[in-house]
Amino acid sequence: MTTTPRWRALTQHHLFWPVAVLVVLLLINVPFTPDFFSIKMTDGHLYGSLVSIVLFGSPLILVAVGMTLVIATGGIDLSVGAVVAITGALTCSYISDQADQDSLAGVFLAMGIGLVAAVVCGLWNGFLVARMGIQPIIATLIIMVAGRGVAQLITDGQIITINSEPYKLIGGGYWLTLPFSIFVVAAVVAITVALTRRTALGLLVESVGGNAEASRLVGIRSMRIKIMVYVFCALCAGIAGLMISSNTSAADGNNAGLWIELDAILAVVIGGTSLLGGRFSVGGTVVGALVIQTLTTTIYTIGVPTQTNLVFKAAVVIVVCLLQSPKFRTKVFGGKFGSGSGAKGGGAPAATPADTAPTTATAPKMEVS
Amino acid sequence: MSTATKTPTAPHNRRTPSRAAQLLGDRRLPVVVTATLFLVMYLVGLGRYQNYGFGEPQVFLNLFIDNGYLLVAAVGATFVILSGGIDLSVGSVIGFTTMLTAWLVEKQGLPIVVVIPIALGVGAFGGFLMGYVIHNFEIQPFIVTLAGLFLFRGLCLVISKESIAIDDSSVSSMAQAQAQLGVGFLSIGAIIALVVLAVAFYVLHYTRFGRRVYAIGGNEHSAMLMGLPQGGTKIAVYTVSGFCSALAGLLFTLYIQSGDPLHATGMELDAIAAVVIGGTLLTGGSGYVVGTLFGVLVLGLIKSIIQFEGTLSSWWTKIATGVLLCAFILIQRAMTARKKT
Secondary structure: OOOOHHHHHHHHOOOHHHHHHHHHHHHHHOOOOOOOOOOEEEOOEEEOHHHHHHHHHHHHHHHHHHHHHHHHOOOOOOOHHHHHHHHHHHHHHHHHHOOOOOOHHHHHHHHHHHHHHHHHHHHHHHHHHHHOOOOHHHHHHHHHHHHHHHHHHHHOOOEEEOOOHHHHHHHHOEEOOEEHHHHHHHHHHHHHHHHHHHOOHHHHHHHHHHOHHHHHHOOOOHHHHHHHHHHHHHHHHHHHHHHHHHHHOEEEOOOOOOOHHHHHHHHHHHOOOOOOOOOOOHHHHHHHHHHHHHHHHHHHHOOOOHHHHHHHHHHHHHHHHHHHOHHHHHHHHOOOOOOOOOOOOOOOOOOOHHHHOHHHOOOOOOOOO | OOOOOOOOOOOOOOOOOOHHHHHHHOOOHHHHHHHHHHHHHHHHHHHHHHHHOOOOHHHHHHHHHHHHHHHHHHHHHHHHHHOOOOOOOHHHHHHHHHHHHHHHHHHOOOOHHHHHHHHHHHHHHHHHHHHHHHHHOOOOHHHHHHHHHHHHHHHHHHHOOOOEEOOOHHHHHHHHOEEEOOOOEEEHHHHHHHHHHHHHHHHHHHOHHHHHHHHHHHOHHHHHHOOOOHHHHHHHHHHHHHHHHHHHHHHHHHHHOEEOOOOOOOHHHHHHHHHHHOOOOOOOOOOOHHHHHHHHHHHHHHHHHHHHHOOOOOHHHHHHHHHHHHHHHHHHHHHHHHHHO
């Protein structure tokens, strides 16, 4: 492999591998559906495979963005799927009790109730992790197990269907020719990026993830930061819950958001955020979520039986994780490969085995994402 | 019971620890709490549903019959959690085993005695592979076993999207076989589960391998510095878990007599919950497999009580499990916080 400096600079960019995978996946579709990239205008709405990938991927992007910040602090949130279910269940059951399901005030109130519940879940997770010092994977396991029970309790074990025009907009409606959910996602991503990259907040989050104790000693209120990211993550999951229940016009305590926590973690990992914490890339996560959604779409379009979806996903997880493992790269590529998408956490910028190889000696030690 | 690693760190405190502190410092406390909880729940059930036959010995024995597979899976999970890891693939491996068994028996016409070793071998090999990747490439167990979760659930669906009923006569005769105990009976599944528990107890507390599991879970670096073969032990732990999951899958197949791609979805959480409720520290290195038995029994008793109550719906199981999980995690937290000071 010729490694001109420019090529290497490109491959070293933290978005290179996620975007490359996404592009390859998109291109695979072309031989099977030649008009894959075409976008048609029908009834004043844009239609096309690309639009539907973003539309169907919206809830996942939202959840994954919230998850990114949690993982950046060295945590993990397994409860997002349950939060999706609880939010959808509360909102739909409130709307279904209304005499006039189309009343704007009622819909807003219902959404408010749902999101408040999500925030409460986030506060609870944050409290357990930050105040009680319980491992995140365990602390959030509680709501993961109990949350679906609560959601079913709210819906009384039924699937609540609603018929509310204004509510339908969030997950299934169109605005300015595009699906409305795309705007919601864009807004959330933009706010997140602005808050984390235009203010010091992102730095603080990474610092807590790098070393919570050291951050506390230099005066960062790491406890507060941690609680904040769990609340933010739950809020994102709540919005995703609104979107999913709005799209199907129903709340299903059992199946809404099932496995979404795993997909979200996968999206974050594909996006190049280290599970060890201390460094994150919201852009990478969005690309990662799109990769997962494209993978699903591709499996549908190229006619592979849909049930193999999970096997493909497993293969992707394994490949991505192996590529991120410094030990694997050293063993397989002998250190000749740049430590592109997945150097170990920013907390440990010191040489990973791949970094110590002579070929990459000039590579920058720390990436700025 | 004695464990090899149990050298109480007898903290030389400035003052003698209070009795409360001593009590919290005892690592047998969670097991005792769980056992007491089980007893209290049972007595409450006895008080409430006496007239509906709650007190019959068979109701108690049914706890083992109905939860034998969960016990086996939870025993496997105990090994992994004691070593400081986690295995999320348990439910998928169980589901895959039911599917594989049903497919081999019904569609391929293999006799069940041939299918059993195949299924166990596949499960153990899957666990071995995950352990190999975890150890050799230093990837977090959480993410590797997550890949395992996807893979095995996907393979279930690759075999068939539909559930496969098992009509094979040898399977149903195995499923219906009962061991009379005088006051009631146990199924083959329940007996195998108890045997697995006994073997696990022996291995964890009386063998070199068991000591290594505790040592690695207690502190991996110290274990490595002591010269313990941590790689082999780690891989072995995941292999044990894979084997136990496959065995649990076989018991589940016997219990339910069909293979279904959605069988045992999320059962890894039940298994982890049972281990935690049984008092094993999630950070590894401390806990007893006997506690896991009580954890499974408590979860099983919740289900029976909900059945006897009649008016409560099944989702209360999840809520009750979550509440218990929370309570026990907080107890664990109080205990470990006490030890540090």
